[in-house]
Amino acid sequence: MDTKVINVQADFPILNQQVNDERLVYLDNAATAQKPLVVTESLDKFYHTDNANVHRGVHTLAERATAAYEAARSKVKNFINANEAAEVIFTKGTTDGLNMLASTYGEQNIHEGDEIVISIMEHHSNLIPWQQLAIRKHATLKYIGLTAEGELDLVDAAAKITNRTKIVSIAHASNVMGTINPIKELANLAHEVGAIIIVDGAQAIPHIAVDVQKLDVDFYAFSGHKMMGPTGIGVLYGKHELLDQMNPYQFGGEMIDFVYQQKSTWTQLPWKFEAGTQNIAGAIGLGTAVDYLTDIGMESVAQHEQQIVDYLLPKLVADDAIEVYGPKNPQKHSGVIAFNLKGIHPHDLATALDMEGVAVRAGHHCAQPLMEYLGVVATARASFYLYNTKEDVDSFLNALTETKEFFNHGTSKAK
Amino acid sequence: MGLAKLNNLYREVILDHSDHPHHKGQLAVDDVSNEITLKNPTCGDVINLEIKLSTDDIIENIGFTGDGCTISQSSASMMTDAVLGKSKDDALKMAKTFSDMVMGKQHAQADLDELDDAAILSSIVSFPARIKCATLAWWALQRALLNQNESGKDNVKSS
Numbered sequence A: 001m002d003t004k005v006i007n008v009q010a011d012f013p014i015l016n017q018q019v020n021d022e023r024l025v026y027l028d029n030a031a032t033a034q035k036p037l038v039v040t041e042s043l044d045k046f047y048h049t050d051n052a053n054v055h056r057g058v059h060t061l062a063e064r065a066t067a068a069y070e071a072a073r074s075k076v077k078n079f080i081n082a083n084e085a086a087e088v089i090f091t092k093g094t095t096d097g098l099n100m101l102a103s104t105y106g107e108q109n110i111h112e113g114d115e116i117v118i119s120i121m122e123h124h125s126n127l128i129p130w131q132q133l134a135i136r137k138h139a140t141l142k143y144i145g146l147t148a149e150g151e152l153d154l155v156d157a158a159a160k161i162t163n164r165t166k167i168v169s170i171a172h173a174s175n176v177m178g179t180i181n182p183i184k185e186l187a188n189l190a191h192e193v194g195a196i197i198i199v200d201g202a203q204a205i206p207h208i209a210v211d212v213q214k215l216d217v218d219f220y221a222f223s224g225h226k227m228m229g230p231t232g233i234g235v236l237y238g239k240h241e242l243l244d245q246m247n248p249y250q251f252g253g254e255m256i257d258f259v260y261q262q263k264s265t266w267t268q269l270p271w272k273f274e275a276g277t278q279n280i281a282g283a284i285g286l287g288t289a290v291d292y293l294t295d296i297g298m299e300s301v302a303q304h305e306q307q308i309v310d311y312l313l314p315k316l317v318a319d320d321a322i323e324v325y326g327p328k329n330p331q332k333h334s335g336v337i338a339f340n341l342k343g344i345h346p347h348d349l350a351t352a353l354d355m356e357g358v359a360v361r362a363g364h365h366c367a368q369p370l371m372e373y374l375g376v377v378a379t380a381r382a383s384f385y386l387y388n389t390k391e392d393v394d395s396f397l398n399a400l401t402e403t404k405e406f407f408n409h410g411t412s413k414a415k
Numbered sequence B: 001m002g003l004a005k006l007n008n009l010y011r012e013v014i015l016d017h018s019d020h021p022h023h024k025g026q027l028a029v030d031d032v033s034n035e036i037t038l039k040n041p042t043c044g045d046v047i048n049l050e051i052k053l054s055t056d057d058i059i060e061n062i063g064f065t066g067d068g069c070t071i072s073q074s075s076a077s078m079m080t081d082a083v084l085g086k087s088k089d090d091a092l093k094m095a096k097t098f099s100d101m102v103m104g105k106q107h108a109q110a111d112l113d114e115l116d117d118a119a120i121l122s123s124i125v126s127f128p129a130r131i132k133c134a135t136l137a138w139w140a141l142q143r144a145l146l147n148q149n150e151s152g153k154d155n156v157k158s159s
Helices: A037-050 A060-080 A094-109 A128-137 A154-160 A183-192 A240-245 A280-296 A298-318 A346-355 A368-374 A390-409 B002-008 B012-019 B070-083 B088-102 B109-114 B116-126 B128-145
Strands: A088-091 A115-119 A140-144 A165-171 A196-200 A219-223 A234-238 A256-259 A264-266 A322-324 A336-341 A361-363 A379-383 B034-040 B045-053 B059-065
Touching: A037 A060, A037 A280, A060 A088, A060 A234, A060 A280, A088 A094, A094 A128, A094 A165, A094 A196, A094 A219, A094 A234, A115 A128, A115 A154, A128 A140, A140 A154, A154 A183, A165 A183, A183 A196, A234 A240, A280 A298, A298 A322, A298 A336, A298 A390, A336 A346, A336 A390, A346 A361, A346 A379, A346 A390, A346 B002, A346 B070, A346 B128, A390 B002, B012 B070, B012 B116, B034 B128, B045 B070, B045 B128, B059 B070, B070 B088, B070 B116, B070 B128, B088 B109, B088 B116, B088 B128, B109 B116, B116 B128
Parallel strands: A115 A140, A115 A165, A165 A196, A196 A219
Antiparallel strands: A088 A234, A219 A234, A256 A264, A322 A336, A336 A379, A361 A379, B034 B045, B045 B059
16 A cells, blocks of 8 residues: 555644554544644634634624635635535534524425435434424435445435435435445436435545535535534535525524514525524634645545555455455445454444554444444444554554454453 | 553453353243333443342342443343342442442442442443443343333433
């Protein structure tokens, strides 16, 4: 594996530390990514020199803060190739964006007997909002299944999406299966029956180039913190005409046009959906993260991660003691790898790996219906990002071997 | 380095309990006086605990089923060993001792001795992410004995 594609470890001070007396190997990037210095410095700069509320004051700091906040919106607009900046709504994160859609577009457009189609691999944040909406409206929630290889089943998708379908909401990339879903094809299926398509982009946008116009999606929600921005900031992209038809999500300052005693009118996009003081510093930090990723280039990011998967996945698949979930072909697998060591509960495995300095996730990954579908209680999950190296992969493989030995031979040998 | 530290947690006795759990299985239906199913929502672990209380509130029989990690399975095994034959009040007191112990609170040595093998899990204090795994069985015991089995409330709260 050639790790010269990206060499950015020095930009991430957090990675340069010992955990449990071992070099930290951070492989929990699907949960949250580490932040480069430029991102935390941009937060410092904002709070140290420009801090003020936006779109309110006429003083100099207010102007600077407003300009920086709106510049961040433009950076996001360019990053996802939205048609205009007004289509970029700042949210708290993916969950917030998806809940906003269920509470606005969903409340307005879903009626008794309508269908909402999601997939069995959805994260709870793209499942429960639709499940609860379906319950409220007496609508039907349908699930697209997986192929034997663990990919989204397009044949099943074509069967599940019908003339009664009003919303199709699908993850762009799975947070468990390590698959990238065929969003363009799903958008076509949805649009053919007059439905809209919503995409949970949380696990895709940090890792691959996303063009919302090329994908022809109606809405695309993602989080800042998984793409090296701060926590508590995210984005909901929506097509202008759809956002325009939607009622506001929350009411308050900033989102109004004029308020009378008995009625109010709403301001234009995107501020109609940004009631109250927003996470201004968070948006600016996200803008810096977008710059950072753009400088490196999303093609390079994707290429770097593919090299890691090409190197690691075949080794895991070839090991009889390891069960890998999702596609076994590295070309079809993202840098999110869910697996189990046979006979060892993932919690025990994660504790053991942590003692070796390797941070992985263990649990149901907020995808309980998928766990049930796969017939497992929980899995371990290693997830990679652009700052991970071949050395990290080797440390991870060594820690796996040591963990196997530890649990196979008990503790007596080490005593 | 590294895994050697795990010995503090995964001592032989713990691995032995998880490999060969005691009182794993269901009681005869007519024997069950108290029962509960608890889930640990962070990992999906489930424990079902069945207890036979005598008319004078002595734990005459106890059994558990469910899936879980080494810590939760061995804790359940050690818990059933410790409370079998004890009165309901004594068992509740032990559950409190165990809960205090894993949170790092001091307790009289006599109380810890009561816990038998389960006292070994005091080392869980240095593995905060795993405390819930250890306490699940004792939570189940407490809730089953107090008949707190209402649906919708039977989840262990995430810390």
